[in-house]
Amino acid sequence: MTHDIPPTTTATTATATGTTTTTATTATATGRGGDGPGLIDVHAHFVTDSYVRRARAAGHERPDGVPAWPSWSARAHLELMDRSGIDTAVLSVSSPGVHFGDAAAARALAREVNEDGARVVRDHPGRFGLFASLPLPDVDGALAEIAYAFDELDADGVILETNTHGVYLGDARLEPVFAELGRRQAVVFLHPTSPVCWEHSALGRPRPMVEFIFDTARTVTDLLFAGTLDRHPGLKVVVPHCGGALPVLADRINGFMKLFMPAGTPAPDAVAQLRRLYFDLAGPAFPRQVPALLNLADPGHLLYGSDYCWTPAPAAEAHAASFDTAPDPVEGTDWRTLTTSNARTLLPRLAR
Template identity: 50%
Template sequence: MVQRIDVHSHFLPERYRAALAAAGHSKPSGMPAIPEWNVNEHLDMMDRNQIGSAILSVSAPGVHFGDNAAARDLARYVNEEGAKVAQEHPQRFGMFATLPLPDVDSALRELDYAFDTLKADGVVLESNFHGIYLGDTRFDPVFEELNRRHAKIFIHPTNPHCPCCQVQPKGENAASLPPIGYPFPMIEFMFETTRTVFNLLLSGTLVRYPNVQIIVPHAGATIPVLADRVTGLSPALGLPEKLDSSKFMASLRGMYYDLAGFPLPRQLKALLEIADPKRILYGSDYPYTPEPLVTGLAAQLDGSPELTSAIRADFMRNNALTLFPQFA
């Protein structure tokens, strides 16, 4: 079996789990509970599922719960914990650093520390930080530095920041649900990813900062089915320069996409309409996706008649080696 490289893999060290609960996120994004996590169980899961290496990241809702100083401290903690795991298991783990955005000055300091001292493999950026989406000019200093470093950016969706999503559900299970009444990862995460990726493109951020390498989660979310609509309606935006449809699609094709979630039987077909097959990567989403589901989803990919053995090997491992050659 090909030893997969997992680019969408989360970790929750103890102090981070406690901080989530203290900030009111004991049912993060409407999911039943904060997952349990430790490095030995993660390694055991990897071994059972032919995952040779994994890049660890913090998932939604990140580390900023309203207080800049607390976010700086928590970002430093999770980054040092992630780096410690990667240093102790250099062939098994890498780490995407967390930044305490929307505090830009603190994020820049943490970025320098993460790359220069902790040797992070890249950064994880949530789709929005208290309502500020990627592509907003307020984040330009961060993208300028990431561009200078030719950094890898793993995008992860987080809770939507909009009034229409804040209607509190009713009923006996209401307390376990987010405001809109069902877990955000079910639907809203897909639109969070789509919104922030299109904002990066339409704002010209990726033209200004062309050296960053973007990894889009969950098989491109709804990007493949909305890309033509976005380009077709773009003249109504009054952009300074007319959107060039071919360049827009080339930008989408230049991104990387992970297969976390449910890419089969339908979503992968749509993704391959816009993505370069050499830029599709494996992702488990463990431990937010529990191991039995990780195993089942991987088995679907392994057994799909739509994937040749060569393409499957590219998706599971070979493509990731262009970004993370240390795992060769």
């Protein structure tokens, strides 16, 4: 991993031509396009050289069908943030996660990336947060890492892939993990990964295009049917990419839940449960996805997300700029003000 210079100092960086330039890494965002506050990015990723080596060794040369792994450094991320008016980014490890088939190796890799991420947070006060990785479906390993991440690393929450080797989040074996996260009233950031059927369903195309969207809906539906969200109301679950397919499937899911509940069991209101969730706006949110999401989500639960570094910097900058030109989400507020206020409420450490 590249450990970058502390903020508010100067850095010498190489250009494409081999010459060097000196730039300043400031403590606050400077590229703000609108008049609102700096954004808080809850959907931001990092990778390390060590993590990529281990993933490649496990067969992830083309992760989720994407042609290549992205590169990442704190310095480059901060420069993007400053250009885009992003004050703080909450880092996490994206798909394919940390479990490549060996539980002991997954525990070690989760600990490694969590300590690397926490080091970046410490090195750049106020600019980064951390959603810690867990070595699911290893329940004992996940419980140990939850304790370490929150009690030792001061993580802001955890990231859970939508499935790990076909184990979806409503699986009864994961109940102890959700019970502990609920007890801690933890922020749980969901992130899609390839479904187990991707070899047939993706049709040879990169899985983030369509498969990620439906795997998000699949795992949230699994949580609903399993009753996990009802049993653990302290969970603060963030669903990525404008909810994936959930906004257009919510009524369908609600109807089927009522049909298939055991006799004598009260029918849950799936739509009401979905409105309790938080949703980030990473991806092509405007002009079509956000209107659908606003028909489902509580505006007080909408959050900004860039999906950098898996989304290239030019696209991430264009996405941030779209928040300054899109119609206001509700009367009397703009997207920057709304999403930043929501993030500060959800993640109080960042507000401090």
